[in-house]
Amino acid sequence: MRRTPLLATVTALVLGAVLAQPAAQRAAAAPAVFVHPGVTVSQSQLDFARGKVNAGAQPWKGAFDRMMASRYADQNHTPKPRAVVECGSYSNPNNGCTDEREDAIAAYTNALAWYITRDERYARKAIQLMDAWSAVIRDHTNSNAPLQTGWAGSSWPKAAEIIKHTYGGGWASSGRFATMLRDVYLPEIINGSNSNGNWELAMMEAAVGISVFLEDRASYDKAMAKFRTRTAAYVYLTSDGALPKTVPSQNLDTRDKIVKYWQGQSTFVNGLTQETCRDFTHTGYGIASIAHVAETSRIQGQDLYGTDVGERLRHALGFQATYEQGAAVPSWLCGGSLHLGLGPVTEVGYNALHNRLGFAMTNTQALTERTRPAGTDNLFVAWETLTHGDNPA
Known part of the structure; x- marks a missing residue:
């Protein structure tokens, strides 16, 4: 499926408009009225999944059976x-x-x-x-x-x-x-972390979800602002320049410090994450939290998939999926050796970016379909083929 020229133009305009907003305006992310249920999965998504399971349709019935077992x-x-x-x-x-x-x-x-x-x-x-x-x-x-x-x-x-x-x-x-x-x-x-990026991303996922349940707009805005900063510092895009973006409080103010923080990786390409050269499991945690927060934000009325968050998520999924499926690892990437094991983390982002926005995501699609029905990582990711697999709601 190819992304249509019209959709590409609309997405570019949305991205440009969002990035052109003053920082203070962008930080005000909480909705005037919170949507419930509205943390990662909406009622319309639940209704879609319920209908598919009750009809015995796949992959949702298989995903439900796996959950129930x-x-x-x-x-x-x-x-x-x-x-x-x-x-x-x-x-x-x-x-x-x-x-x-x-x-x-x-x-x-x-x-x-x-x-x-x-x-x-x-x-x-x-x-x-x-x-x-x-x-x-x-x-x-x-x-x-x-x-x-x-x-x-x-x-x-x-x-x-x-x-x-x-x-x-x-x-x-x-x-x-x-x-x-x-x-x-x-x-x-709520105040974040200066540890590896998956820490703060998971923490902000929790803070955003808790803020929705509590209808705490101030905490929601604070968590979302930290999330945006950390996502930009976790997934590299070539538009960032010669070096990845950083979290200001970490004082990563030289190339050597940044390379060390990125697990010794000194060549930066679209979709590389701060933990790719550590292992794909921790990278998967970070990707999952980015997708979860973006999905919650969409349900609450602010669609981050059309911003740099979505662009970073799309490239992170595609880059990691390529090697998770066995592509040869070049010598410039992590010394030519990767520790695989991405986990069940692709469904939410793939559904939003491919099915809703029409991006071609060949490698992510192949990995997602091959590993269905997605189960749980026994930490914080669970049953996402059931809740988000090809879910148009």
């Missing part, structure tokens, strides 16, 4: 909340880290199962999981606390949005859950 949909799953979740580097120590992430994914899984089946058991299970944690947790500690908070905090509001705004059976403790997000999660993530 997973441990996250198990009705015997018992939540394991902790007052303090302690996560060191690479989750060592792991005091509640895996439990928290997986309970949050389970809540989202059950919320999706509720919406598609209308079986109230799944809504009640999602509520049980959210209530268990909101009654107990008060802090995240150790070196990975910001990242852990970002990962779990990305899944919780997706579950909460579906339950609060589509389940009529009542959720008595939704206010306590909101307080948990506001007092325990948001302060840990």
Whole structure:
């Protein structure tokens, strides 16, 4: 599918108009009225997926079956909340880290199962999981606390949005859950991170999602501004110039510092990410968060896919997909050796950029279709063939 000349012209005009806006105007991203459910997946997208599953259509039925066969949909799953979740580097120590992430994914899984089946058991299970944690947790500690908070905090509001705004059976403790997000999660993530780029992208994904659930316009705007800056510093475009953009607070003010931060990579091409030469798994985390925030922003009325965010996402997907599928690695790229394993992260961006905007994305399409139905990374990405696969809503 080729991008039409008219669509290319319209997209260019939109991009030019957005970039021409004063910085203060661009920073005001929150909608006048928040859309619910509106974190990564909208009600119209859920309705599309539900219709396809109920009709037995593929790949949605297969994606749903995979979700329902997973441990996250198990009705015997018992939540394991902790007052303090302690996560060191690479989750060592792991005091509640895996439990928290997986309970949050389970809540989202059950919320999706509720919406598609209308079986109230799944809504009640999602509520049980959210209530268990909101009654107990008060802090995240150790070196990975910001990242852990970002990962779990990305899944919780997706579950909460579906339950609060589509389940009529009542959720008595939704206010306590909101307080948990506001007092325990948001302060840990809203000011960002100067670590590897996937950290801040995940943190801003969580902050944006939490802000939607809380209808917190100031936090939404702050998180979105940090997201825009970090995305520009995470994915390189040739239009950036000889060197990648940087996050000002990191003081990467020389070529040597930038090259070191980019894992020793000194040749920059469209779609290369700050972590490509680290490994594709961490790169996939960053790509997933970029897509998730762009999708949430679109649902809330500001379509970032027509800006540099979409352009960076498109090139990042295509570049990584090329090598994930086995293309020979040139000697100038990461010393001629890559650590693959991108993960189930292509559906949201591919659907928005290829299906909606009409960009030809041959390598991304091939990888997406080959790996369907997408499952979960067991951290914060889950069931995106079901929710976003070829979804026109």
